[in-house]
Amino acid sequence: MLRFIIRRLIITIPTILVVITITWGLIRLAPGNFYISEKAIPPAIEKNIREKYGLDKPWYEQYGHTIWNIVRHFDFGTSLKYEGQSVNSIIARSLPVSATIGILAYLLALIVGIVAGSIAALKPNSKRDYASMALAMLGISVPNFVLGPILILIFSLTLYWFPPSRWNGFPSRNVVLPVLTLSGLYMAYIARLTRAGMLEVLRSDYIRTARAKGLSETQVVIRHALRGGLMPVVSYTGPALAFLVTGTVVVERIFVLPGLGSYFIQASLNRDEPLILGIVAFVATTLLLMNLLVDIAYAYLDPRIRY
């Protein structure tokens, strides 16, 4: 097990470097640059800017410089757009915002999703099965850029319960609507996954054995069925959590949250190379680590899996 973890961690490093290199190449291939704007600037000024940021040097030198700073000093440099702000500091201050919203949303999604999914699975084709799956269907088919404004319209603009947007730290009333918006899709997805997983497990032999032993239904469901039935949810958790924690562009934009997602989209539009590289590297690392955690969790939950 330990060897497996170490091996996976070692593979992570070259993977990240490949991701950075590809991203770097893609940015360079994209037309435009960080300083071009509607008002054209004289060539002399353009030259000064290129010299200031080292863009006048050959591409391999620029690439080498970037990679060396990342590998050697773990330094992604300074944002080209936000003058004087280091990429590391931008990530460090925007991550907590994204992570707070993301983790809260996922916890909510897990609780509601698993409960709803289990209820549905225990009595398939019943009224409550239809009711909970109808809600899940709605959750999956309503995108968050629709759900967000609807929630704002109801709870903010008409009922005045929660502020319509902006970050105000945690805990505060500002957190409620973005978390609800963000969790909608995941809630629905988890509910469906749980239902499907549970339906399969409840028909399996070891559940029949458990029932035959005379265990109570609660014990059968919670101790035996849920453990196997949640396997699909666990494998979904890794990537889902990685994406939730590293920022969700749409929700952060609708609610003006100073999270990673806001920076990511803006950095790409601004061609802010150091910031793009930094965020991509961070998201990639998180994703890889989350997948590793999922694999470890698998081994724990399913006795048949050994590494």
Place this chain on the structure above:
Amino acid sequence: MKACQRDLIRRIYLKELVAAVALASFVFGTISCRVTATTGDFYGSTVPPRHNILRYVNGDEPQSLDPPISTGQPEARIYMALYQGLIDYDPRTLQAIPALAERWDINNDSSEFVFHLRHNAVWSNRDPITAHDFVYSVRRGVSPALASQNAYLAFYINYAEAYNRKAVFAKDPKTNQFVLEKDLADSTTAGSAGTTSAISSEYESGVVGPESINGPDVKASRAPDTTFHQFMHSPPRLTLPGNEAARNALLTGNPKLQAALAGKEFVPVSGEDIGVEAIDDYTVRISLSQPAPYFLGLLGHQLFRLTPRKIVEKYGEQWTQPEHIVTCGPFKMKDWIPYSELVVERDPLYWDAANVHLDEIHFFVSQDNPTSLNLYKVGEADAVLNHAVPNAWLQVVRPKKDYMDGAEAAIAFININVTKPPMNDIRVRRAFNMAIDKINYAKSRLVTKPLSAFTPEGIFVGYPQPKGDPFDPEQARRLLGEAGFPVTQSADKTFQCKTFPVDAVEYMFNTNSSNRAMGEFMQAQWKQNLGITVPLRSLESKTFLVARNKLEYKGFSVGLWSADYMDPFTFLGLFSTAGGSNGSGWFDPKYVAMLNEANRTLDPQKRYELLAKAEKYLLDNQPMIPIETFAVNWLKKPYVKGMYPNAASLYPWKFVYIERDSSKWDYGVPSLSDK
């Protein structure tokens, strides 16, 4: 069995779907009832904030708090709170009003400005603000090391452009005499015609230094003469590229220049050479390389707002961080949560602090218009930035008494790539212009006004704006026919132009919904009136700018322009750039000469007339199709006073206050004319 199961699944899904749809329609139904029920004089809540605080939705995250760096409007508004320049803008008319400078003298051809600074102005760290601070700030703003994108605004200042492009003077090491422009001019007039044209083309590309200003009739302004002043008024020195390779390239094939420079040494143009001078601690003199009557109005721009030398030199790029920053405006930094809000508070040390009404301003970041309006509606914001009202909301928001409407010094137009046929034919360009019904287009856009000239309509008082060609499809078809592309009418009354090379034109725009709507409108007009279907090409914003600047398009591309200062020249100058680097490839020395003549004219009204003549010439050549003058559209609560829908959406914050007496509120758009 399998089929039965599938059938079952389908039935389950159907039931879920029906339930989901029912639920959704219930939710939407409730919402739409609530929305239509919102009525009243104002859009949303009108409860003033408890404290003297203005919460303003400012748009994008500010790029930097270093004034010369950023070019955007959100930053400009923040700079107006934190920093001051020699002058500030009048909140209504945007004309220059005293700020750091109490008063000023301008010489009689507007090429030299003397400013008398107030003695009681201090930085937020109590250091006095002196003339030297201004001189430092301008030198820094123009310096090649800072690489400010705004630097071009200072290029009117003597030698500023040469300093910014790292040019050099040529000096005789023995006599310490500099090579002057006129030395070379003499040699060229004596030389062959070939040399003359080489020199003039160099001048156009900005290689040779500034134009001479020391005409015999220039009366120096009332300030003591200094050595530096004499230098400014001595014949202009020759400037050459600082880069050796570029300089040598210029020398080869120019024997006269070679001879003039033989044995000379090259001295870099430095910050000390540019035409800003501190005559004493409280007097500043600015010498321009050309008459520029509009220059005074430019001095309110962020490039000319003051930066604290000691702090900048101590902390470098980090000086704007909240723990280091020192400012000089009516407000100082209190708190900065990036991508969320910037809070400034009144600076008690500001020279006019007694007349600053607000205790704090909260600049909110929001990149999403509906989000901004939501904040405004629930009363979490007191005013929103210009253009925050989406078109789809206008029907609801526009009739409200807190909707701000007014002319804006910004235009939309269509660039024409004049370097490629068939668009190199003026008749074709005019035909495409005359085939667009701009009045109807402006109606469809709801807030904008149709534009037939290149300067915005209704902004420059007393400017005799010329008229471009009107909407006249018949004349347009005739012109196309003259150019060799006859338009025929078929039995079903539609027009065709079979000979027109449709694959040689396109309509290029950067992707957003309003640009697409504009493109589709133009496409339909040309199809309907000329029988030509111009294909649309949509590009991501930065990709689009590269393609347009490099003229990598055929036919048409969208253009926007907003005023840097309140003078028609900020628009007309766009087409005077060397080599046609304006997105159309059009360049005409005659047009440049007409503009220069106008700017040398002392009488303002005469100057306007000459500018209008130049504009007419531009319109006759049609390197672009003017489309519309924008209008400001934003909201402010009725209790926010002293904030006006001016043409540039810049608000000198010290005049803004919260009015608690509802009888004194603004019911409607406040007047822009002085009381």
